[in-house]
Amino acid sequence: MHETDSMVMEFSVPNTLESEIDELITHYPEKRSVTLMALHALQAHFGFVSDAGIEWIAQKLDQTPLAVLELVTFYPMFSREPLGKFHFRICRTLSCALNGSEKIYWALCEQLGLDKNVHKRQTTPDGRFTVEFVECLACCNKGPVLFLNEDFHENMTEESVSKLLTICNGDNSSERKGTGK
Amino acid sequence: MSNEEKVQAKVEVPMITFKVDGQTVSVPKTLPHPVTGKPEPISIIQACAYVGINIPHLCYHPKLPVAGNCRMCLIEYGMPVLDRERKPVLNPDGSPQIRKMPRQAIACATPVTPGMEVYTQTEGVIRSRKAVLEFLALNHPLDCPICDKAGECKLQEYVHQYGQETSHFFETKLEKPKKKAISSKIVLDNERCILCTRCIRFTEDIAKVPALGILNRGAHNTISNYPGTEFEHNYTLNTVDICPVGALTSRDFRFQMRTWFLSETPSICPNCATGCNILIHSRNGHIYRLTPRENDAVNSCWMCDSGRLNYKWVNDSRRLSNVLWSEAGRRDEINWETAISKISAALKSSTKGSTAILVSARQSTEEIFLVSKLAKLLEAQTDSRPRIGEGDFLLLNPDMNPNSKAIQIFGLASATPGANVSKIAKAIESGAIRNLIAIGENPVEMGIEPGLLSRLDLFVVCDILGNKSTLEAQYLLPGASFAEKQGTFINAKGRIQRFGKAFEPMGEARPEYWILSSLLSALTDKPWPNTPEEIFNMMAAELPAFNGMTWAKLGTAGMNLLSTTNTTEK
Numbered sequence A: 001m002h003e004t005d006s007m008v009m010e011f012s013v014p015n016t017l018e019s020e021i022d023e024l025i026t027h028y029p030e031k032r033s034v035t036l037m038a039l040h041a042l043q044a045h046f047g048f049v050s051d052a053g054i055e056w057i058a059q060k061l062d063q064t065p066l067a068v069l070e071l072v073t074f075y076p077m078f079s080r081e082p083l084g085k086f087h088f089r090i091c092r093t094l095s096c097a098l099n100g101s102e103k104i105y106w107a108l109c110e111q112l113g114l115d116k117n118v119h120k121r122q123t124t125p126d127g128r129f130t131v132e133f134v135e136c137l138a139c140c141n142k143g144p145v146l147f148l149n150e151d152f153h154e155n156m157t158e159e160s161v162s163k164l165l166t167i168c169n170g171d172n173s174s175e176r177k178g179t180g181k
Numbered sequence B: 001m002s003n004e005e006k007v008q009a010k011v012e013v014p015m016i017t018f019k020v021d022g023q024t025v026s027v028p029k030t031l032p033h034p035v036t037g038k039p040e041p042i043s044i045i046q047a048c049a050y051v052g053i054n055i056p057h058l059c060y061h062p063k064l065p066v067a068g069n070c071r072m073c074l075i076e077y078g079m080p081v082l083d084r085e086r087k088p089v090l091n092p093d094g095s096p097q098i099r100k101m102p103r104q105a106i107a108c109a110t111p112v113t114p115g116m117e118v119y120t121q122t123e124g125v126i127r128s129r130k131a132v133l134e135f136l137a138l139n140h141p142l143d144c145p146i147c148d149k150a151g152e153c154k155l156q157e158y159v160h161q162y163g164q165e166t167s168h169f170f171e172t173k174l175e176k177p178k179k180k181a182i183s184s185k186i187v188l189d190n191e192r193c194i195l196c197t198r199c200i201r202f203t204e205d206i207a208k209v210p211a212l213g214i215l216n217r218g219a220h221n222t223i224s225n226y227p228g229t230e231f232e233h234n235y236t237l238n239t240v241d242i243c244p245v246g247a248l249t250s251r252d253f254r255f256q257m258r259t260w261f262l263s264e265t266p267s268i269c270p271n272c273a274t275g276c277n278i279l280i281h282s283r284n285g286h287i288y289r290l291t292p293r294e295n296d297a298v299n300s301c302w303m304c305d306s307g308r309l310n311y312k313w314v315n316d317s318r319r320l321s322n323v324l325w326s327e328a329g330r331r332d333e334i335n336w337e338t339a340i341s342k343i344s345a346a347l348k349s350s351t352k353g354s355t356a357i358l359v360s361a362r363q364s365t366e367e368i369f370l371v372s373k374l375a376k377l378l379e380a381q382t383d384s385r386p387r388i389g390e391g392d393f394l395l396l397n398p399d400m401n402p403n404s405k406a407i408q409i410f411g412l413a414s415a416t417p418g419a420n421v422s423k424i425a426k427a428i429e430s431g432a433i434r435n436l437i438a439i440g441e442n443p444v445e446m447g448i449e450p451g452l453l454s455r456l457d458l459f460v461v462c463d464i465l466g467n468k469s470t471l472e473a474q475y476l477l478p479g480a481s482f483a484e485k486q487g488t489f490i491n492a493k494g495r496i497q498r499f500g501k502a503f504e505p506m507g508e509a510r511p512e513y514w515i516l517s518s519l520l521s522a523l524t525d526k527p528w529p530n531t532p533e534e535i536f537n538m539m540a541a542e543l544p545a546f547n548g549m550t551w552a553k554l555g556t557a558g559m560n561l562l563s564t565t566n567t568t569e570k
């Protein structure tokens, strides 16, 4: 469409992903209802939701690209920029906040060279780490809690989060861990 | 269009009785949905409007589907108390017992039910209005002094009515895109936007181009088009009209004039055969904008962008503004009296049938009627130029002339308009035609070569802007634009509609009906009617199609002609 052709060409959805979405379509009364699930599938695969991805979904589900973009910008869980290989999501809702989730966030930011006063999603310049605050992760009795990619970590302290970072730093594989379903 | 049906439906549907602010009223039980036309239960806001009670509202628009998002229209209401057999419980005095509902409801999305009581002026309702306005103002920039909408902004109006002098909010206001060019015609100020979604609903449901949406969440909501695309179609500027605040502004009108200095003249768009009802907004002889004027029989509340923006020529400094007479290679300014007497003398001395008249279907019906009289008197050949463009499903008619119907009614064009021109050219060549009068038409462009024109004894051109023919004219008579005179146009469906005069013609220019009437008076040695009203009434008395209409009866909404009413339409 309006995007540069090269972008659209670079973007390609593998057959497995497309058939996954085709299968999803069969579960809903109308194609439009699949939008959210399709976005999750695309983000899980590519690590973020690109313009080309939005347009691909729009076409697939007979939507306008704008309608898909509305959803993407409504839900904070979608990212328009590539996420780091290690994605920290720290709960900042009441229980976790009372138990010091801010300290965990600060510790992470300081150790990764990110700005601890910024309350928006941040990614390190090397693209390896993304840190952000999120709302309640539904494990309020074990706060502060966080997600590292898709893995849950409870009762976090500054020490335990540093340990997690050390493990991440030692992982040199290029694969993004735990982003499957 | 189904609009007429809608109006009819309004009359035929059963009525429903309810009470508003203590007054018992009856309203139609249903009204047609603004898009589908299907009957829908009448809402409280519609029912109140029906009986002349205006409930403050921002997102509700009578011509759009209901969204119910602004909460400005909150009211209180009560319902009749029913017993176990669902019969109304009566008070000792025999009146039905009413139970006031504990919560307020939005009048735009709550249907009227029989026996309901609506309260629009209670303390609670006023308090809600104040609260809603306070919320709306939280992140609003309140930059009325530089806002184009100031003076006609709904938010400003309601804040003036219900606003409070202080806010409870001391935090910093959110920042959003302030002058986003969403199209070549519109600039969007997201900070002023109150997120009523009228623009989204218009473009999606009326123009059928789903081009606008809401990005982000909560207070960060932002009206937007899809990045990289533009909000472009021929009806986009209607969103500027219906935006209740100054969020959508027309680039053409932006910062040009404070709205309260503009006078509004009811008129008709002269750019196609649809004849959209419009308002001319002018000040000191200058048009600043055209906006649609509601007429459900023609254009609802809308008009197309191409018609709306085609007015600059009226104030073009190159307008013809002097009466000119050329002879022996000289061109002199003369006055109107001299011009009329010289032209009529020349016509009087020439033989019948030696004149041709080209008259534009952009002239008023009254002018076209007078041309038909002139043609009869001179036994003249006539024709008119068709202007064919591209129509669309909503309003735009492919006939770009506003008054082809009048040309047709008075038989001033050949069966295929413009087909006579070659005959006229030949007759000029053979000497059978000695005089040519062009009114709003350009004979050179229609195919009569300048070489031929120089053979004529008399060549009169009456026009507004210069062209190849005005250069050749022996008598050049400056005419008036649609904004500078009164008149009527008959639209493609045979509806005759009046347009008004916003200001005086430029310079020496005169309305063509005056020129024609003067010429007829000089030719016949008796006075002809020379005001649009008199000419109209003379014409209406002569033609059965006008069925006893008078200028006064036409009003500002127009009437349908009898014989030209399109009966084949479903």
Ligand code: SF4
Binding pocket: B192, B193, B194, B195, B196, B197, B198, B199, B200, B223, B239, B242, B243, B244, B245, B247, B248
């Ligand atoms: S831009 Fe205007 S019409 Fe559109 S949502 Fe905002 S306030 Fe309403």
Ligand code: SF4
Binding pocket: B269, B270, B271, B272, B273, B274, B275, B276, B299, B303, B304, B305, B306, B307, B308, B395, B396, B397
């Ligand atoms: S549809 Fe025709 S009459 Fe209506 S605004 Fe456009 S050009 Fe003018």
Ligand code: FES
Binding pocket: A091, A092, A093, A094, A095, A096, A097, A135, A136, A137, A138, A139, A140, A143, A145
């Ligand atoms: S508050 Fe942190 S998980 Fe619920």
Ligand code: FES
Binding pocket: B056, B057, B058, B059, B060, B067, B068, B069, B070, B071, B072, B073, B074, B106, B107, B108, B109
């Ligand atoms: S007018 Fe009723 S909610 Fe906006």
